[in-house]
Amino acid sequence: MSLKILVPVKRVIDFAVKPIINKAQTGVETKGVKFSMNPFCDIALEESLKIRESNKGLVDEIHAVSIGPTKAQDILRTALAKGADTSTLVDVGDEEVEPLAVAKILKKIVEKQQSNLIILGKQAIDDDSNQTGQMLAGLLGWPQATNASKVEINGDEISVTREIDGGSDTLKAKLPMIITTDLRLNEPRYVKLPNIMKAKKKPLEKLSPKDLDIEISKRLQTLKVQAPPERPAGVKVESVDELIEKLKQVKAI
Amino acid sequence: MFKLPKNLFRPLRPVFRPTRLYSSVPLTAETYKDKVSINDKFKKLNDSDIEFFKGILKDESGLITGDDCLGYNEDWMRKYRGQSQLVLKPRTTEQVSMILKYCNANNLPVVPQGGNTGLVGGSNPIFDEIIISVANLNNIRSFDPVSGIFKCDAGVILETADNYLADNGYIFPLDLGAKGSCHVGGVVATNAGGLRLLRYGSLHGTVLGLEAVLPDGTIYNSMNSLRKDNTGFDLKQLFIGSEGSIGIITGVSILCPIRSSSVNVALLGVSSYEMVQKVFIESKKELGEILSAFEFMDLNSQKLVGQYLKLDHPLEDEYPFYVLIETSGSNKDHDDEKLETFLANQMEAELVNDGIIAQDESQLRNLWSWRESIPEASTMNGGVYKYDVSLPLDDLYSLVEASSERLRGEGLVDFEDGSKPVVEAIGYGHLGDGNLHLNVCVREYSKSVESVLEPFIYQWIQEHKGSISAEHGLGFQKKNYVGYTKNDIEIKLMKEIKHHYDPHGIMNPYKYITA
Numbered sequence: 001m002s003l004k005i006l007v008p009v010k011r012v013i014d015f016a017v018k019p020i021i022n023k024a025q026t027g028v029e030t031k032g033v034k035f036s037m038n039p040f041c042d043i044a045l046e047e048s049l050k051i052r053e054s055n056k057g058l059v060d061e062i063h064a065v066s067i068g069p070t071k072a073q074d075i076l077r078t079a080l081a082k083g084a085d086t087s088t089l090v091d092v093g094d095e096e097v098e099p100l101a102v103a104k105i106l107k108k109i110v111e112k113q114q115s116n117l118i119i120l121g122k123q124a125i126d127d128d129s130n131q132t133g134q135m136l137a138g139l140l141g142w143p144q145a146t147n148a149s150k151v152e153i154n155g156d157e158i159s160v161t162r163e164i165d166g167g168s169d170t171l172k173a174k175l176p177m178i179i180t181t182d183l184r185l186n187e188p189r190y191v192k193l194p195n196i197m198k199a200k201k202k203p204l205e206k207l208s209p210k211d212l213d214i215e216i217s218k219r220l221q222t223l224k225v226q227a228p229p230e231r232p233a234g235v236k237v238e239s240v241d242e243l244i245e246k247l248k249q250v251k252a253i
Numbered sequence: 254m255f256k257l258p259k260n261l262f263r264p265l266r267p268v269f270r271p272t273r274l275y276s277s278v279p280l281t282a283e284t285y286k287d288k289v290s291i292n293d294k295f296k297k298l299n300d301s302d303i304e305f306f307k308g309i310l311k312d313e314s315g316l317i318t319g320d321d322c323l324g325y326n327e328d329w330m331r332k333y334r335g336q337s338q339l340v341l342k343p344r345t346t347e348q349v350s351m352i353l354k355y356c357n358a359n360n361l362p363v364v365p366q367g368g369n370t371g372l373v374g375g376s377n378p379i380f381d382e383i384i385i386s387v388a389n390l391n392n393i394r395s396f397d398p399v400s401g402i403f404k405c406d407a408g409v410i411l412e413t414a415d416n417y418l419a420d421n422g423y424i425f426p427l428d429l430g431a432k433g434s435c436h437v438g439g440v441v442a443t444n445a446g447g448l449r450l451l452r453y454g455s456l457h458g459t460v461l462g463l464e465a466v467l468p469d470g471t472i473y474n475s476m477n478s479l480r481k482d483n484t485g486f487d488l489k490q491l492f493i494g495s496e497g498s499i500g501i502i503t504g505v506s507i508l509c510p511i512r513s514s515s516v517n518v519a520l521l522g523v524s525s526y527e528m529v530q531k532v533f534i535e536s537k538k539e540l541g542e543i544l545s546a547f548e549f550m551d552l553n554s555q556k557l558v559g560q561y562l563k564l565d566h567p568l569e570d571e572y573p574f575y576v577l578i579e580t581s582g583s584n585k586d587h588d589d590e591k592l593e594t595f596l597a598n599q600m601e602a603e604l605v606n607d608g609i610i611a612q613d614e615s616q617l618r619n620l621w622s623w624r625e626s627i628p629e630a631s632t633m634n635g636g637v638y639k640y641d642v643s644l645p646l647d648d649l650y651s652l653v654e655a656s657s658e659r660l661r662g663e664g665l666v667d668f669e670d671g672s673k674p675v676v677e678a679i680g681y682g683h684l685g686d687g688n689l690h691l692n693v694c695v696r697e698y699s700k701s702v703e704s705v706l707e708p709f710i711y712q713w714i715q716e717h718k719g720s721i722s723a724e725h726g727l728g729f730q731k732k733n734y735v736g737y738t739k740n741d742i743e744i745k746l747m748k749e750i751k752h753h754y755d756p757h758g759i760m761n762p763y764k765y766i767t768a
């Protein structure tokens with residue numbers, strides 16, 4: 001048995017950047033804002049690299065794919081520099097692509113690459129959908145293990161542990177399968193200098209949705225984007241007595 | 254938007270003072286009784302003085318007495334402790350003026366205090382001087398988004414100022430590890446250098462105007478100065494780096510540059526100090542206008558940070574030296590390309606052995622934390638003797654080697670063995686500015702270690718034509734060593750200025766300059 005792993009990676013506003021809603025209230029401001037790889041995708045990539053490193057000869061190929069604007073190439077170069085072997089950019093321009101369309105595109109890529117293990121982030125931090133992995137599993141008819149906090153390979157069987165309220169839950173499945181990653185699965189590595197140079201020479205194929213016979217259509221309409229109401233500022237008290245007084249006033253005690 | 258937990262990917266910690274778990278810091282007046290004795294001409298504080306101050310301050314919280322003064326009496330390194338029984342925290346410049354006028358008329362000595370992060374014992378009293386903290390003077394006054402001129406009270410915390418500027422697309426031209434605690438007024442009073450000096454220059458250039466109160470209560474104000482103003486003496490310069498010796502800064506006007514939209518950070522492993530210098534020259538050539546920081550660190554400093562953060566170093570193998578390079582520019586593609594080409598060339602020429610580049614903001618902050626946590630890591634075993642020096646680049650690191658050798662010769666050092674007083678002498682700093690931080694990390698402060706280090710280190714610096722204080726100032730620590738860097742005439746002129754503005758010597762007495 002050998003693994004052909006597919007890792008989808010999304011270009012999103014860097015998680016450390018505070019997003020600002022645009023003037024037209026149609027979305028968040030993207031001009032002059034730093035973009036990076038979605039942290040959960042980064043974790044998915046890291047896991048695939050770890051599987052390769054700890055199971056000699058098991059992994060045939062790690063293929064990274066990004067669906068997004070031309071700029072998403074940067075994210076793919078990062079993935080290649082971290083250790084992915086090959087990559088595909090599905091250039092959709094500035095169009096926002098909903099999870100179902102993403103899953104349909106990914107299905108085509110899975111077929112093209114003949115992948116048998118897909119590791120992807122449980123969600124992207126921009127739209128927080130948490131749907132793509134599940135939809136892809138549905139379209140492919142493959143078993144899925146979501147929110148992985150531990151992944152173990154035993155022969156052709158993979159067991160995935162997920163954190164649940166009050167404990168953990170372990171799922172087992174045979175290949176092919178889909179795993180979505182949770183936060184505590186691993187800690188992504190840094191990119192090493194020589195690998196940045198090497199990444200420039202690794203394959204990056206560019207496709208359009210048309211090349212894959214996919215029509216992107218929107219099923220959702222954004223009416224308005226608004227910031228949550230601001231929380232009233234706190235008050236400082238000078239003494240314990242005053243604190244108790246204030247708590248009584250708001251009937252907290 | 255999904256909110257990731259704050260502690261994901263190990264972000265920076267706030268600047269913690271070294272732990273307070275063990276016994277209190279010995280009194281400076283005890284530790285250094287051979288170096289300093291109380292000046293009897295100063296008046297002893299009494300109840301009627303306190304009543305007077307209460308009348309000025311009005312609200313009770315601005316006046317702290319007795320044991321509650323401890324946090325203000327001790328310094329950040331837990332090396333110095335004063336015996337002040339009174340901390341005053343005025344809310345207006347006028348209150349500062351009334352307080353100083355009274356102290357001046359009554360011969361009551363005072364110590365101006367900002368964020369109390371100074372590293373030379375300048376911000377704490379030695380005996381019972383009154384501490385005047387400007388922490389409650391903390392309003393941002395104005396910001397002009399066209400010129401970039403930012404005006405604020407002296408007690409605004411540096412990070413607060415920088416965050417405010419960030420929201421407006423600008424940056425404070427100075428940054429340092431203590432930014433979460435130190436004040437804008439404090440950094441001006443010490444003329445701090447820090448991590449952005451390479452790019453934006455010293456505060457002597459960026460500060461446009463100041464508001465300050467002189468000992469006699471006079472309020473000096475040049476807050477409305479323009480960038481170009483050649484009308485006689487540039488008086489504000491006297492306060493920049495004066496360390497509270499002639500007046501209290503209450504307001505700062507400073508010119509701020511646009512914040513770069515594209516920032517990259519790389520951490521490199523380098524095999525020798527000679528190579529570090531070569532990489533520096535190359536980085537100036539190839540990165541030119543986008544180079545914004547060039548920091549170097551030795552292996553021992555990184556080992557300590559690893560212990561302190563409880564993390565593995567981001568570079569797998571060990572190297573004698575590490576270099577952190579930051580670029581800041583306005584075009585990411587252009588900057589990436591430049592940095593990557595530069596780094597490829599360095600690897601090819603074998604100047605650099607290994608390296609990594611941050612791919613996102615959290616990695617970028619993490620890489621910085623391996624530089625910015627050194628001050629905290631260096632004190633974690635008990636304490637640190639800090640020497641912040643300027644030297645010609647060639648000799649910069651030799652001082653660390655010379656100090657380490659000297660300590661070794663006396664059998665005082667061991668990285669692991671807890672029975673030796675010294676952990677190690679480590680070196681790091683703003684190589685781009687010719688500035689070395691020599692930190693002698695100790696398990697406890699002791700006279701025997703100090704006497705091996707001083708005046709040896711100061712003599713060494715003088716012989717190699719350096720400065721005994723690149724950026725931290727003189728304060729109490731270096732009060733007897735000014736002569737190693739300044740000549741007699743310079744010292745005489747400084748004393749004359751001090752005497753002119755502070756004839757009774759009430760401002761920060763017992764420190765590097767006396768009236």
Ligand SMILES: Cc1cc2nc3c(=O)[nH]c(=O)nc-3n(C[C@H](O)[C@H](O)[C@H](O)COP(=O)(O)OP(=O)(O)OC[C@H]3O[C@@H](n4cnc5c(N)ncnc54)[C@H](O)[C@@H]3O)c2cc1C
Binds near residue numbers: 268407444
């Ligand atoms: C973790 C750490 C990292 C640091 N990194 C750097 C660095 O990279 N570069 C660098 O240059 N320094 C560095 N420093 C030291 C630096 O000197 C201080 O952090 C800072 O400049 C002091 O600001 P403060 O507000 O805490 O002043 P304080 O410590 O309160 O005071 C410092 C001196 O200024 C005087 N003073 C303070 N406020 C006023 C005022 N309003 N008017 C008149 N006098 C005043 C005090 O009397 C004292 O003499 C670092 C310190 C720490 C703890």
